[in-house]
Amino acid sequence: MTSPFRHRAGRSAAAAALTLAGAAVGLVGWSRLAVNRRMPLPPALPGRHERLETARAGDLSLYSTADAQGVPLLLIHSINAAANAYEVRPLYLHYRGLRPVYALDLPGFGFSERSRRRYTPRLMVEAIHAATDEIRRRHDNLPIDALALSLSASFLARASLERSDCYRSLALISPTGFDAKLSGEGPPDGHRGRDWLRDALDRPPFGRPVFDALVTRPSMRFFLQKTFGSPRIDEGLFDYDHASAHQPGAEHAPWCFIAGHLFPTDTTRLYERLRLPVWMVHGVRGDFVDYRLVPRVAGRENWRVETLPTGAFPHFEQPDAVTAGYDAFLAGITRLPPARPM
Numbered sequence: 001m002t003s004p005f006r007h008r009a010g011r012s013a014a015a016a017a018l019t020l021a022g023a024a025v026g027l028v029g030w031s032r033l034a035v036n037r038r039m040p041l042p043p044a045l046p047g048r049h050e051r052l053e054t055a056r057a058g059d060l061s062l063y064s065t066a067d068a069q070g071v072p073l074l075l076i077h078s079i080n081a082a083a084n085a086y087e088v089r090p091l092y093l094h095y096r097g098l099r100p101v102y103a104l105d106l107p108g109f110g111f112s113e114r115s116r117r118r119y120t121p122r123l124m125v126e127a128i129h130a131a132t133d134e135i136r137r138r139h140d141n142l143p144i145d146a147l148a149l150s151l152s153a154s155f156l157a158r159a160s161l162e163r164s165d166c167y168r169s170l171a172l173i174s175p176t177g178f179d180a181k182l183s184g185e186g187p188p189d190g191h192r193g194r195d196w197l198r199d200a201l202d203r204p205p206f207g208r209p210v211f212d213a214l215v216t217r218p219s220m221r222f223f224l225q226k227t228f229g230s231p232r233i234d235e236g237l238f239d240y241d242h243a244s245a246h247q248p249g250a251e252h253a254p255w256c257f258i259a260g261h262l263f264p265t266d267t268t269r270l271y272e273r274l275r276l277p278v279w280m281v282h283g284v285r286g287d288f289v290d291y292r293l294v295p296r297v298a299g300r301e302n303w304r305v306e307t308l309p310t311g312a313f314p315h316f317e318q319p320d321a322v323t324a325g326y327d328a329f330l331a332g333i334t335r336l337p338p339a340r341p342m
Contacts, residue, residue: 037212039246044086044110045103047096051111052134057127061085061111062134063092063103070099071145071168072135076128077106078150078174079262081215081223081254082241084110087149089237090319100139104131106152108253110244116202119256120191121264124155125162132159132166145330147171150288150312151262157270158189169277169333171326174312177267179290186265193261202255211251217242229285229311237316271297278303279329281322283310304329 043049047065054060063085066072073095075088085092085103095101105112107127108119117123128146135144145168148156153175160167176182201207213219220242224233244250256262264270271278274297282291284307298305306325310317 037208037246037248037250039243041111041243041247044084044105044240044244045089045092047101049111052130054127054130057107057123057130058113058115058117060107060113060127060130061105062131063105064101065092065096066100066102066138068097068099071142072100072102072139074128074131074135074144074146075101075103076146076148076152076156077103077109078148078152079106079109079124079253079257080150080227081211081257082220082245082250084240084244086237086240086244087313088147088315090315091147091323094319094323100135102131102135104128106155106253108249108256114247114249114252116249116252118193118198118261119253120193120261121155121158122189122191124152124262125159128155128159129163132163136166143168145169145171147173147326148175149173151176153177154264154267154270157267157274158264160276161270161273164276167276169279169330170274171329172278172280173315173322174282174288175271175280176288177264177271178293178296180292181290182263182267184263184265184267185269188266188269190265191261192263192265193256194259198256198259198261201259202252207255208251211254212246214254215242215245215250220245226287227312228317229283229287229289234313234316237313268293268296275302277329277333279306279326280304281306281308281314281325283308283312283314283317285309286311288312304332 045063049063052060052062075091077083077085077087085105088103092101092103107123108114146156153172154177160170224238225231297303308314308318308321315322
């Protein structure tokens, strides 16, 4: 005799399955019919905006303003679901007219190529190499200064270790890799990616609809507030991020980010190997405040570490303090001993 409890359990499971299927169908329908995936996206920065065709990193978007003379400065944004060159806008606007300034959209973000491929630290390093080579070609092969935000600091560190003669100095704003979770002493040039997760996320018909749900305005405001550690976010950055996340192919690089493919396995070791002059600044609010491993480098002669009472984007909250600290660091470079070869 069949138990009535089994009938009830079967009906409950069937109802749950139908509800889930209905929600999935509804999500796909909402994404296709209600979400604008081609929002107008103006250039994030003033000046010259061009695309570089590269063999190893695909087509790259590069902004520049080179009216002034001096050592070129390359600015590199962070990695997140809606990253782009707008993240370095306060620094770009400050230094234009004072020296040649360039800003890169990394692969998968902004106006750079957003094809469906595996985005890894190696791909990002190749993009930095390509941009640096182009910048130096235009400026008599001078070594450049380069500044990167958050996770991209590890990409810049590796790029400089591979081609130290291309750089005069490095600047790292809120770099990942000094915390307990994302520090790295693992295999060199590796990543933490899980292919099965990336394949599950970045797959039709649900990959883009789920991403569309992730980058709604309420969701993006929530995560940006965690970055700033405050409800007082930069509204221009918020609006631009929202538009950038609603472009064709915008989901591919973020899914690799979420699946771990963009997190190096050896970040801490990269920082410890640096011999170039390094300036670092970070805030004390929000989700990015674990810098417990900074003492490994803070006492070194080539490192200068500063802290500001801000979130992870101090250059938006206290741009004058950030640029003053950076300028003081650059002014002192000539007093540092020359970098030793690796």
